[in-house]
Amino acid sequence: MQPIISIRGLEKTYASGHQALKGVDLDINRGEIFALLGPNGAGKTTLIGAICGLVTATAGTVTVDGHDNVRAYREARSRIGLVPQELNTDAFEPVGATVRFSRGLFGRSPDPALIEQLLRDLSLWDKRDAIIKELSGGMKRRVMIAKALSHEPEILFLDEPTAGVDVELRRDMWNMVRKLRERGVTIILTTHYIEEAEEMADRIGVIDGGKLMLVEEKHALMKKLGRKELTVQLAEPLAAIPPELADWKLELIADGRELRYVFDRHAERTGVPSLLARMRDLGINFSDLNTHQSSLEEIFVGLVHGKRAA
Amino acid sequence: MNSPHLAAPRFNWQGVWALYRFEMHRFRRTLWTGLAVPVITTSLYFIVFGSAIGSRMTEVSGIPYGSFIVPGLMMLSLFQESTFNGAFGIHMPRFTGTIYELLSAPMSAFETVLGYVGAAATKAMLVAAIILVTANLFVDVQVEHPVIMLAYLVLVACTFSLFGFVLGIWAKGFEQLQVIPLLIVTPLTFLGGAFYSLDMLPEPWRTVTLFNPIAYLINGFRWTFFGQADVSPLASLAVTAAFFAICLGTVWWIFRTGYRLKN
Numbered sequence: 001m002q003p004i005i006s007i008r009g010l011e012k013t014y015a016s017g018h019q020a021l022k023g024v025d026l027d028i029n030r031g032e033i034f035a036l037l038g039p040n041g042a043g044k045t046t047l048i049g050a051i052c053g054l055v056t057a058t059a060g061t062v063t064v065d066g067h068d069n070v071r072a073y074r075e076a077r078s079r080i081g082l083v084p085q086e087l088n089t090d091a092f093e094p095v096g097a098t099v100r101f102s103r104g105l106f107g108r109s110p111d112p113a114l115i116e117q118l119l120r121d122l123s124l125w126d127k128r129d130a131i132i133k134e135l136s137g138g139m140k141r142r143v144m145i146a147k148a149l150s151h152e153p154e155i156l157f158l159d160e161p162t163a164g165v166d167v168e169l170r171r172d173m174w175n176m177v178r179k180l181r182e183r184g185v186t187i188i189l190t191t192h193y194i195e196e197a198e199e200m201a202d203r204i205g206v207i208d209g210g211k212l213m214l215v216e217e218k219h220a221l222m223k224k225l226g227r228k229e230l231t232v233q234l235a236e237p238l239a240a241i242p243p244e245l246a247d248w249k250l251e252l253i254a255d256g257r258e259l260r261y262v263f264d265r266h267a268e269r270t271g272v273p274s275l276l277a278r279m280r281d282l283g284i285n286f287s288d289l290n291t292h293q294s295s296l297e298e299i300f301v302g303l304v305h306g307k308r309a310a
Numbered sequence: 311m312n313s314p315h316l317a318a319p320r321f322n323w324q325g326v327w328a329l330y331r332f333e334m335h336r337f338r339r340t341l342w343t344g345l346a347v348p349v350i351t352t353s354l355y356f357i358v359f360g361s362a363i364g365s366r367m368t369e370v371s372g373i374p375y376g377s378f379i380v381p382g383l384m385m386l387s388l389f390q391e392s393t394f395n396g397a398f399g400i401h402m403p404r405f406t407g408t409i410y411e412l413l414s415a416p417m418s419a420f421e422t423v424l425g426y427v428g429a430a431a432t433k434a435m436l437v438a439a440i441i442l443v444t445a446n447l448f449v450d451v452q453v454e455h456p457v458i459m460l461a462y463l464v465l466v467a468c469t470f471s472l473f474g475f476v477l478g479i480w481a482k483g484f485e486q487l488q489v490i491p492l493l494i495v496t497p498l499t500f501l502g503g504a505f506y507s508l509d510m511l512p513e514p515w516r517t518v519t520l521f522n523p524i525a526y527l528i529n530g531f532r533w534t535f536f537g538q539a540d541v542s543p544l545a546s547l548a549v550t551a552a553f554f555a556i557c558l559g560t561v562w563w564i565f566r567t568g569y570r571l572k573n
């Protein structure tokens with residue numbers, strides 16, 4: 001299937017001379033949830049801006065459903081809904097009017113039933129006549145989502161949708177995202193909360209310093225980079241790691257009461273059985289064992305720091 | 311959302327209409343001040359200029375002084391209103407950040423300008439109409455060429471709304487929005503014969519005034535009322551058209567380069 005968004009060689013150098021995007025190539029599949037992860041200043045917002053028309057790219061192309069986003073901007077943009085990172089709303093407009101305005105701006109004829117449903121889905125119907133500046137921050141964010149969805153886009157960009165949002169709204173938001181996906185909407189989101197990407201996304205891209213470091217199906221990523229950690233609780237504390245165990249590169253933690261061993265669970269030999277056998281030979285008894293799989297966050301931090309150091 | 315996507319419209323009328331309505335709605339929120347201000351200022355002008363000066367100076371170029379100042383009064387407000395509304399309309403979303411929506415929408419430069427400038431010009435013309443009506447309470451005003459008068463009003467309102475639009479994009483803050491109208495447009499209007507005839511000026515001031523483009527606009531408008539003015543109506547039309555073209559060209563350049571709109 002043809003990707004719904006296709007980005008080739010995208011570069012952006014700001015007027016300040018700062019190069020925020022350094023040749024990004026990326027395909028977004030139709031109907032997927034794609035999470036873009038990266039530290040502050042990585043270029044996530046710039047990338048979204050270049051796709052949506054807020055940022056003029058210095059080089060490269062973006063096609064949206066086969067339409068070049070500069071030459072065929074009408075076709076490209078009418079397919080996209082954008083919820084920006086900042087809470088940018090009008091102050092004095094009523095909620096309902098601002099959402100209807102957005103639909104009109106995107107060239108769609110009025111559809112009161114659709115707007116009503118949208119406001120109900122986002123728990124904004126009771127507030128439809130309220131003035132935006134009187135709403136709480138979380139509600140303003142919902143208004144921005146309603147505006148972005150008002151023209152029934154095929155693609156939705158959510159730039160850090162859960163920054164400064166409480167647990168309940170976050171859950172509502174993810175439920176909404178799942179429902180949209182079921183309806184076939186493609187969703188691209190950025191987040192700093194890695195558990196969110198882990199929970200929501202089909203694919204994950206990691207961006208740092210304006211470069212895409214990797215793009216991977218989430219499960220494949222977890223598998224590929226998924227390191228496992230074995231913690232052994234010792235019956236008797238050790239003063240030092242016996243030289244016979246040097247091959248395993250163990251760490252002695254918790255005042256000598258625990259040994260930690262990091263292994264790749266997909267390696268042919270994990271080293272776990274042989275380690276335990278050797279410990280028995282040495283007469284080191286243990287009271288408990290547990291293993292832990294590294295989260296995306298650990299993978300991510302490792303990746304960014306590893307590449308930076310390199 | 312599961313339906314196949316409709317082709318984007320060739321011309322986004324819905325978008326233009328949405329912008330226009332949004333702007334008009336903004337004016338409606340301040341409707342009473344919007345109406346009261348022109349009525350009160352017009353009345354004040356008549357009390358000050360019409361009674362105080364008019365009693366000493368009964369006629370200018372054969373026209374009663376009270377009637378003579380009506381076109382100038384209308385132009386003064388038209389310049390101020392169009393410039394300010396055009397500037398504020400585009401400056402506000404830049405200031406609050408809501409411009410992201412406009413930039414991400416399938417709107418061409420022309421459609422965007424049509425929405426903003428259309429609304430700014432509409433409001434300015436409403437104010438001009440209120441002034442005309444108010445003036446009629448004090449003096450008798452006959453319009454010799456009503457159709458041309460209306461067409462000229464539209465042209466000038468659109469020109470200054472475009473000028474305001476450029477200002478709203480250029481300005482880095484709200485003071486800058488105020489500065490140009492206060493320091494340039496309003497003084498040039500007063501010096502451009504809004505309340506007197508250029509023939510009343512001694513040389514070299516008369517010649518100097520002929521370099522003031524606003525003088526041509528005021529006199530062109532006055533011609534549509536009385537069939538006579540200090541400069542020929544064609545010269546007025548040429549100056550207005552030139553100013554319109556300059557503003558339009560600047561707006562075109564802004565959108566082509568994304569100047570202060572996009573990063």
Ligand SMILES: Nc1ncnc2c1ncn2[C@@H]1O[C@H](COP(=O)(O)OP(=O)(O)OP(=O)(O)O)[C@@H](O)[C@H]1O
Nearest residue numbers: 014016018020039040041042043044045046047573
């Ligand atoms: N208008 C601008 N002018 C100059 N530099 C900019 C501009 N906008 C962003 N930058 C720079 O470009 C880089 C990327 O910024 P961007 O906003 O895309 O990062 P981000 O990944 O979205 O970060 P965050 O997670 O903090 O939102 C940063 O170094 C930033 O300082």
Ligand SMILES: [Mg+2]
Nearest residue numbers: 044045046085
């Ligand atoms: Mg960002």
